[in-house]
Amino acid sequence: MATSKTTTVSSPGKVLLAGGYLVLDREYSGLVVATSSRFYSTVTSLPKSTAQDKVILSVRAGQFPKESSTWTYSVNIQNDRLVINQINENELGKNKFIFIALFQILSLACEKIATESSLKGLDAAHELLRRITDDGNSDGLDIVVLADNDFYSQREQLSALSLPTQIHSLSSLQPFTPLPRPIPQTNKTGLGSSAALVTSLVASLLSHLNIVTLPSSYPQSNSNHDLQLVHSLAQFAHCLAQGKVGSGFDVSSAVFGTHIYTRFSPSVLSPLMDRPLGSITLSSPTLLPALEPSQWDQRTTAFRLPKGLRLILADVDAGTDTPSFVGKVLTWRKENPEIAKKLWDDLDIANRQIERLLTELVAREGQVDYDETVGWMGERHIEDVSLYSFSDYSKRFLVPICDYQVRVGRIRVDMSVLEQHKENPTAVLLYEIRLTLFIIRDFQRRMSELSGVPIEPPEQTRLLDACSELEGVIGGGVPGAGGYDALFLLIVDTPSVVSRVDDLWSGWKEMSVCPLLAKQSDGGLKVEELDAVKGLKEALSR
Numbered sequence: 431m432a433t434s435k436t437t438t439v440s441s442p443g444k445v446l447l448a449g450g451y452l453v454l455d456r457e458y459s460g461l462v463v464a465t466s467s468r469f470y471s472t473v474t475s476l477p478k479s480t481a482q483d484k485v486i487l488s489v490r491a492g493q494f495p496k497e498s499s500t501w502t503y504s505v506n507i508q509n510d511r512l513v514i515n516q517i518n519e520n521e522l523g524k525n526k527f528i529f530i531a532l533f534q535i536l537s538l539a540c541e542k543i544a545t546e547s548s549l550k551g552l553d554a555a556h557e558l559l560r561r562i563t564d565d566g567n568s569d570g571l572d573i574v575v576l577a578d579n580d581f582y583s584q585r586e587q588l589s590a591l592s593l594p595t596q597i598h599s600l601s602s603l604q605p606f607t608p609l610p611r612p613i614p615q616t617n618k619t620g621l622g623s624s625a626a627l628v629t630s631l632v633a634s635l636l637s638h639l640n641i642v643t644l645p646s647s648y649p650q651s652n653s654n655h656d657l658q659l660v661h662s663l664a665q666f667a668h669c670l671a672q673g674k675v676g677s678g679f680d681v682s683s684a685v686f687g688t689h690i691y692t693r694f695s696p697s698v699l700s701p702l703m704d705r706p707l708g709s710i711t712l713s714s715p716t717l718l719p720a721l722e723p724s725q726w727d728q729r730t731t732a733f734r735l736p737k738g739l740r741l742i743l744a745d746v747d748a749g750t751d752t753p754s755f756v757g758k759v760l761t762w763r764k765e766n767p768e769i770a771k772k773l774w775d776d777l778d779i780a781n782r783q784i785e786r787l788l789t790e791l792v793a794r795e796g797q798v799d800y801d802e803t804v805g806w807m808g809e810r811h812i813e814d815v816s817l818y819s820f821s822d823y824s825k826r827f828l829v830p831i832c833d834y835q836v837r838v839g840r841i842r843v844d845m846s847v848l849e850q851h852k853e854n855p856t857a858v859l860l861y862e863i864r865l866t867l868f869i870i871r872d873f874q875r876r877m878s879e880l881s882g883v884p885i886e887p888p889e890q891t892r893l894l895d896a897c898s899e900l901e902g903v904i905g906g907g908v909p910g911a912g913g914y915d916a917l918f919l920l921i922v923d924t925p926s927v928v929s930r931v932d933d934l935w936s937g938w939k940e941m942s943v944c945p946l947l948a949k950q951s952d953g954g955l956k957v958e959e960l961d962a963v964k965g966l967k968e969a970l971s972r
């Protein structure tokens with residue numbers, strides 16, 4: 431490993447802060463925040479063995495039991511096709527996400543080589559095999575995928591070490607902590623393991639094989655052609671493996687980081703969805719024209735959370751199985767078009783309001799009072815109602831939000847504090863952000879009541895309300911599709927606020943609440959130096 435070329439690419443996990451369900455529709459958008467917890471794919475050459483005459487791609491899920499988590503594939507040319515077969519399918523079963531990603535990566539690589547050189551058809555496939563085997567010096571590629579601990583529930587690991595489910599315990603676990611059971615028997619935390627896996631695989635392999643050139647640091651804009659090609663291939667492979675075309679916000683943030691996302695038209699993928707898997711026809715290109723970034727119509731609008739605020743996440747274990755909510759919500763929407771349209775439109779206004787307010791707060795970061803005000807808020811209840819009368823606020827929203835019985839007034843109000851800060855625009859924005867988070871939650875509960883799907887179930891309402899009463903907590907919600915599994919809070923980023931939240935979660939009785947270590951991260955896909963990622967080198971050599 432020391433001598434051969436090594437390529438590591440990481441992709442962040444995701445939290446859909448606003449826009450669940452709406453983002454499935456191109457008319458609306460979603461606010462997706464990428465996380466500091468990442469998925470790492472590392473590609474290097476396999477050693478050359480005399481016995482082996484096949485070209486091999488080996489993919490190992492590095493923190494899972496080796497014997498059940500190493501998928502091995504052979505790649506060879508048969509007649510006029512490039513054929514990919516899993517060698518150990520009988521013993522291990524398939525990993526659809528890995529197989530489909532590899533298959534599409536090789537298909538695109540053949541087409542790119544044929545398009546960009548004089549090598550066509552079979553010659554392009556031979557060139558690809560030459561690159562995979564490092565000019566015949568290796569049996570193929572050794573790929574190890576490792577996910578930050580946050581992607582999987584660490585409850586068992588903590589309990590084995592007699593540690594409480596608190597942030598300091600999680601920080602004491604070794605990076606890429608080995609997990610005892612195979613992936614299907616391991617609980618995920620909702621950061622989007624398959625999207626981050628597929629994206630990091632696509633990027634690391636295409637880059638290792640010199641098919642794309644990735645930016646060496648976080649790109650300043652999303653207009654880099656190769657990055658966009660990685661995006662469209664990862665979206666395609668992920669949809670195919672999932673067996674459905676979702677909104678794709680998870681893959682988009684795995685590539686581009688935090689942003690406001692408007693989905694691609696599902697029709698860009700329809701011509702590709704029925705292509706057979708397993709063998710690649712080496713005639714005219716079919717993937718490249720469909721994946722060409724200019725054919726894709728998704729929008730990614732730059733966004734970041736303001737300085738001094740932190741996104742904090744919890745994995746909730748309510749002992750309830752969250753079924754797939756999407757089908758039910760969309761069926762209800764179809765059956766109730768008028769009422770659903772009004773709800774979708776009003777919730778969208780609230781979602782866009784939160785984006786706008788956070789962006790306005792970012793614009794105030796340079797003001798002299800900014801750090802002081804944010805820090806000051808960290809030690810106080812962030813009261814929400816007195817700065818505006820309710821009707822003032824609904825004017826800003828331009829909708830009669832009273833229709834939805836927004837539950838303001840539950841939070842304790844200290845008039846003297848408000849009087850003092852009325853003229854401080856940074857404080858006002860923080861109050862407005864808090865109020866808007868409450869309003870979004872109210873709309874989501876309305877969606878729950880109407881559709882019969884527990885998007886913000888009462889157990890989560892109680893927990894979120896209790897968290898929102900803590901000093902320095904601006905507000906929160908259920909991310910993505912909602913349900914019982916996870917929650918997010920937006921807090922003032924100081925150790926005392928984090929520790930208040932941590933204490934409340936660890937003492938919560940109604941559900942088991944385990945924090946994640948992740949914070950928000952602006953950046954998306956990243957080419958990594960092995961030594962710069964804590965614990966990665968050690969985990970790779972385990």
Ligand SMILES: Nc1ncnc2c1ncn2[C@@H]1O[C@H](COP(=O)(O)OP(=O)(O)O)[C@@H](O)[C@H]1O
Pocket residue numbers: 490491492525526527528575576577613614618620621622623624625627
């Ligand atoms: N560390 C990993 N190594 C290999 N495959 C993984 C890993 N983590 C997740 N996967 C793949 O992703 C699938 C989980 O995808 P999915 O159920 O969509 O969950 P998520 O919402 O986390 O993406 C797993 O069944 C497995 O195929």
Ligand SMILES: C[C@@](O)(CCOP(=O)(O)OP(=O)(O)O)CC(=O)O
Pocket residue numbers: 445446449450451452453454620621622676677678679680756909910911912
């Ligand atoms: C409903 C949705 O809009 C958001 C779902 O977000 P989650 O973060 O809940 O997603 P999973 O990782 O698939 O569990 C569906 C979509 O946009 O595809």
